[in-house]
Amino acid sequence: MAVYTKVDDQTLNAFLANYDVGEAVSFKGIAEGVENSNYLLETTKSRYILTLYEKRANPEELPYFLNLMEHLEANGIPSPLPIRDKTGKALQKLAGKPACLISFLSGVSVDYPTEMQCAALGAMLAEMHKAGQSFTESRANDLSLDGWKSLAKKTQNRADEVAPGLASEITQEIASLSENWPQGLPSGTIHADLFPDNVLFTGNSITGVIDFYFGCTDMLAYDLAVCINAWCFDQDHNFMPAHAKRLVEMYDAHRPISAAEITALPLLCRGAAMRFLLTRLYDWLNPVEGAVVTPKNPLDYLKRLKFHQQIKDAAQYVV
Amino acid sequence: MAVYTKVDDQTLNAFLANYDVGEAVSFKGIAEGVENSNYLLETTKSRYILTLYEKRANPEELPYFLNLMEHLEANGIPSPLPIRDKTGKALQKLAGKPACLISFLSGVSVDYPTEMQCAALGAMLAEMHKAGQSFTESRANDLSLDGWKSLAKKTQNRADEVAPGLASEITQEIASLSENWPQGLPSGTIHADLFPDNVLFTGNSITGVIDFYFGCTDMLAYDLAVCINAWCFDQDHNFMPAHAKRLVEMYDAHRPISAAEITALPLLCRGAAMRFLLTRLYDWLNPVEGAVVTPKNPLDYLKRLKFHQQIKDAAQYVV
Numbered sequence: 049m050a051v052y053t054k055v056d057d058q059t060l061n062a063f064l065a066n067y068d069v070g071e072a073v074s075f076k077g078i079a080e081g082v083e084n085s086n087y088l089l090e091t092t093k094s095r096y097i098l099t100l101y102e103k104r105a106n107p108e109e110l111p112y113f114l115n116l117m118e119h120l121e122a123n124g125i126p127s128p129l130p131i132r133d134k135t136g137k138a139l140q141k142l143a144g145k146p147a148c149l150i151s152f153l154s155g156v157s158v159d160y161p162t163e164m165q166c167a168a169l170g171a172m173l174a175e176m177h178k179a180g181q182s183f184t185e186s187r188a189n190d191l192s193l194d195g196w197k198s199l200a201k202k203t204q205n206r207a208d209e210v211a212p213g214l215a216s217e218i219t220q221e222i223a224s225l226s227e228n229w230p231q232g233l234p235s236g237t238i239h240a241d242l243f244p245d246n247v248l249f250t251g252n253s254i255t256g257v258i259d260f261y262f263g264c265t266d267m268l269a270y271d272l273a274v275c276i277n278a279w280c281f282d283q284d285h286n287f288m289p290a291h292a293k294r295l296v297e298m299y300d301a302h303r304p305i306s307a308a309e310i311t312a313l314p315l316l317c318r319g320a321a322m323r324f325l326l327t328r329l330y331d332w333l334n335p336v337e338g339a340v341v342t343p344k345n346p347l348d349y350l351k352r353l354k355f356h357q358q359i360k361d362a363a364q365y366v367v
Numbered sequence: 368m369a370v371y372t373k374v375d376d377q378t379l380n381a382f383l384a385n386y387d388v389g390e391a392v393s394f395k396g397i398a399e400g401v402e403n404s405n406y407l408l409e410t411t412k413s414r415y416i417l418t419l420y421e422k423r424a425n426p427e428e429l430p431y432f433l434n435l436m437e438h439l440e441a442n443g444i445p446s447p448l449p450i451r452d453k454t455g456k457a458l459q460k461l462a463g464k465p466a467c468l469i470s471f472l473s474g475v476s477v478d479y480p481t482e483m484q485c486a487a488l489g490a491m492l493a494e495m496h497k498a499g500q501s502f503t504e505s506r507a508n509d510l511s512l513d514g515w516k517s518l519a520k521k522t523q524n525r526a527d528e529v530a531p532g533l534a535s536e537i538t539q540e541i542a543s544l545s546e547n548w549p550q551g552l553p554s555g556t557i558h559a560d561l562f563p564d565n566v567l568f569t570g571n572s573i574t575g576v577i578d579f580y581f582g583c584t585d586m587l588a589y590d591l592a593v594c595i596n597a598w599c600f601d602q603d604h605n606f607m608p609a610h611a612k613r614l615v616e617m618y619d620a621h622r623p624i625s626a627a628e629i630t631a632l633p634l635l636c637r638g639a640a641m642r643f644l645l646t647r648l649y650d651w652l653n654p655v656e657g658a659v660v661t662p663k664n665p666l667d668y669l670k671r672l673k674f675h676q677q678i679k680d681a682a683q684y685v686v
Contacts, residue, residue, distance in 0.1 A: 051398040056478035073569065075475045076407060077398035079370040088395060088407065090473070154409070156394045159375035250392065 051077035053085045053100045053143050060089075060098075063142055066133040067149065069093050083261070085145075088152065095152035097128065100145040105261065107146045112187050114138050114148060116180075116237060116263050121151075123179035125172070126248075126256045128153055153256030155248025161279050164252040166291045170298030172254045173242065173275060177268045177303055180237030189240060189264040191323050193229055196222055199326040206333050211347055218326070221353065225319055230267065230312040238271035240264055243278040269309040272299055273316035276365065277324065277352050285351040289364075296366045310366070314359040321356055325349035370396035372404045372419045372462050379408075379417075382461055385452040386468065388412050402580070404464070407471065414471035416447065419464040424580065426465050431506050433457050433467060435499075435556065435582050440470075442498035444491070445567075445575045447472055472575030474567025480598050483571045485610045489617030491573045492561065492594060496587045496622055499556030508559060508583040510642050512548055515541055518645040525652050530666055537645070540672065544638055549586065549631040557590035559583055562597040588628040591618055592635035595684065596643065596671050604670040608683075615685045629685070633678040640675055644668035 055063075060072055070092035078097075080086045085100040101110060118138070120127040128150040130138040140147045158165055189195070200218050207215035239246075241262040248256030272295075280292040299305065328346035335343055359365070374382075379391055389411035397416075399405045404419040420429060437457070439446040447469040449457040459466045477484055508514075519537050526534035558565070560581040567575030591614075599611040618624065647665035654662055678684070 057475050058479060060475070072475050074473050074567075078407070079396035079398055088397070154393050156376050156379070156391050160377060248393075 051079075051085045051087070052102050053145050055087065055098070055100070055143050059143060063140070063147075064091065066135075066140075067131060068134060069096065069131065069149070089149070096131065097150050097152055098142075098147065099150060100142060100147045102145065105146070109187065110139055110146055110148070112185055113260050113263055115185055116183060117150070117260050119183045120176060120179050120257075120260075123182065125176050125179050126153060126254065127260065128256070128258055153248055153258065155250050155255035157245045157247060158249055159244065160283070161244055161291065162252070163290050163294045165249060166279050167294040167298040168249070168252055168254050169242075169247060169275060169279060170295040170300075171302045172247075172257060173239075173271060174299045174302030176239065176257065177236055177271065183237050186237075186265040187263070189238075189266040189270075191240070191262065191327065192266060192270075192319070193222075193226055196225070196319075196322055196326055199330050203326065203329050203333055207329060210329060210332060211350065214329075214350070217350070218322075221318065221322060221357075225315070225322065228315055229319065230269075230308075230315060233267040233269055233309055233312060234306065235265060235267050238264060238266050238268060240266065240271060240274060242271065242275050267312075267316070268303075269305065269312060270316050270320065272296065272305075272309075273313060273320040274323075276313075276317055277320045277349070281352055281355075285348050287355050292365050310362045313362045313365055314356055317356040317359075317365075318353055321349050321353035325353060370398075370404045370406070371421050372464050374406065374417070374419070374462050378462060382459070382466075383410065385454075385459075386450060387453060388415065388450065388468070408468070415450065416469050416471055417461075417466065418469060419461060419466045421464065424465065428506065429458055429465055429467070431504055432579050432582055434504055435502060436469070436579050438502045439495060439498050439576075439579075442501065444495050444498050445472060445573065446579065447575070447577055472567055472577065474569050474574035476564045476566060477568055478563065479602070480563055480610065481571070482609050482613045484568060485598050486613040486617040487568070487571055487573050488561075488566060488594060488598060489614040489619075490621050491566075491576060492558075492590060493618045493621030495558065495576065496555055496590065502556050505556075505584040506582070508557075508585040508589075510559070510581065510646065511585060511589075511638070512541075512545055515544070515638075515641055515645055518649050522645065522648050522652055526648060529648060529651060530669065533648075533669070536669070537641075540637065540641060540676075544634070544641065547634055548638065549588075549627075549634060552586040552588055552628055552631060553625065554584060554586050557583060557585050557587060559585065559590060559593060561590065561594050586628075586631075586635070587622075588624065588631060589635050589639065591615065591624075591628075592632060592639040593642075595632075595636055596639045596668070600671055600674075604667050606674050611684050629681045632681045632684055633675055636675040636678075636684075637672055640668050640672035644672060 074090040076088050078086045078088045083104045084102050087098040089096045089098050114130040117127045118130055121129040131149040132138050200222055204215050246259045276292050280288050282288055325346050328344050331343040332346050391410055393409040395407050397405045397407045402423045403421050406417040408415045408417050433449040436446045437449055440448040450468040451457045519541055523534050565578045595611050599607050601607055644665050647663050650662040651665050
């Protein structure tokens with residue numbers, strides 16, 4: 049949530065001269081995204097976000113993410129569009145960092161999504177999955193089973209500092225997930241991190257889906273499981289069934305969910321809860337020096353995990 | 368350079384309902400100002416900055432700053448305008464913090480001001496001083512002699528960690544400044560912190576003067592001395608006489624500088640250098656926990672101070 053790399057006005061003007069975007073009228077660092085530096089740029093022609101990718105971003109993966117955004121935008125999804133310079137290049141180097149100018153999207157992210165907004169999300173997620181089917185590139189989900197195992201190992205010794213018994217709960221759950229993790233479900237390009245802060249709304253209409261930097265190829269229903277975790281629990285981390293029902297129903301209306309996917313949903317939800325439990329646990333135990341933001345509490349996702357574990361019938365998500 | 372207080376969308380919408388500013392279309396935390404939380408807000412009507420005043424701001428002084436901005440804006444200075452709600456109130460409480468919605472100003476701050484931009488600054492500074500003459504409120508400059516003495520005391524024991532001999536240099540200089548500090552020069556409302564990052568330009572035209580939170584009542588020529596320090600030294604902290612000449616000339620063209628003010632200029636410049644040397648030294652020795660930004664090097668201002676000390680004739684600033 050900060051600007052790590054400063055772009056001075058001369059550097060900015062030289063950079064913009066490579067594009068057909070007009071001249072800078074306003075330029076403000078914005079507190080968006082945890083990992084990169086972002087500027088909101090207004091030019092004489094339009095508005096843009098300028099992103100500088102900081103050290104946690106793998107430069108080799110950036111073309112995948114930019115191509116994905118471009119593909120989705122071209123296929124009707126309100127994704128930011130990477131802007132190409134006069135020579136056709138989108139990925140640049142600026143102030144020593146990989147950088148990209150992308151289109152600005154209006155809208156405000158919601159902190160307490162309503163059922164109506166969950167319905168809009170379900171429709172958008174399904175449309176995004178359909179649009180992703182024609183995207184020809186692929187990228188492994190490095191925050192699936194193998195990634196969880198690696199994070200579990202890295203946090204094992206200190207997990208019990210956060211909650212007694214947490215390390216062994218994680219070990220057991222990962223063993224269970226490994227044994228039962230679904231195979232053969234419809235797969236494709238997923239967002240994999242579609243939290244409310246990555247969706248922009250005007251009222252109940254979605255005007256933007258942003259932050260595709262966890263985008264990857266995985267089971268489509270896993271993306272739905274991420275959304276159930278991220279959108280359908282209240283501030284006390286209790287499940288909100290009506291929210292989930294609207295989300296799943298509208299997803300299904302736009303991309304019919306198979307019986308196998310429904311059956312797998314509780315397990316996928318446990319996996320998604322595990323993913324955020326583990327990354328939050330790791331960040332909690334390894335705070336970034338100088339970070340302004342307090343790490344998010346991993347136990348919010350332990351509570352979700354326990355909820356999903358006691359689900360006997362997938363229909364409980366869609367009652 | 369961060370957002371310390373989060374404003375969720377429901378809180379924002381309830382807040383905006385008190386105003387005649389339309390509804391939120393976009394809302395982004397911006398990395399502006401070191402001390403407060405700032406959001407760039409676009410509504411169906413216009414664009415605004417929403418500022419939440421964090422703990423370093425003294426709530427009792429906020430009405431002065433807001434009234435000053437309103438006065439300057441009404442008198443032709445491109446200052447942000449505090450927006451009044453439907454009941455006429457500008458200063459609010461939001462998310463537990465004092466807060467104010469202010470008008471958004473276009474323009475980009477320059478990192479390496481040109482001579483032309485220094486000329487524009489001189490004219491604007493003089494106009495701001497003239498507009499400030501009819502502002503009836505006053506506020507003591509708490510970062511003048513008494514403030515320096517207090518900061519010198521607080522940093523004395525550790526100043527030599529930054530540069531050997533620094534503590535005694537500061538003591539001597541403050542003694543000299545105390546003895547010779549000008550009296551009876553034209554006084555009025557000054558900005559007192561008019562660095563390049565507080566001025567917005569479109570090309571060579573100033574479109575905004577911002578961050579009035581050090582505004583106070585003091586000698587007008589002291590404000591000019593701050594600008595000489597902040598705008599007329601290069602990246603290696605060497606004086607750029609042509610920049611200073613343009614700045615002072617254009618100031619003089621808009622508000623004639625008296626002979627007494629010219630004579631006092633070297634001393635005022637030493638004082639201004641001391642002010643930034645001391646606040647930077649204090650921040651350097653007392654880094655804010657969790658701050659993203661590296662404190663600025665106090666020695667940049669020691670170099671400026673030494674330059675001003677060897678000035679024999681005020682005319683050297685305006686050659």
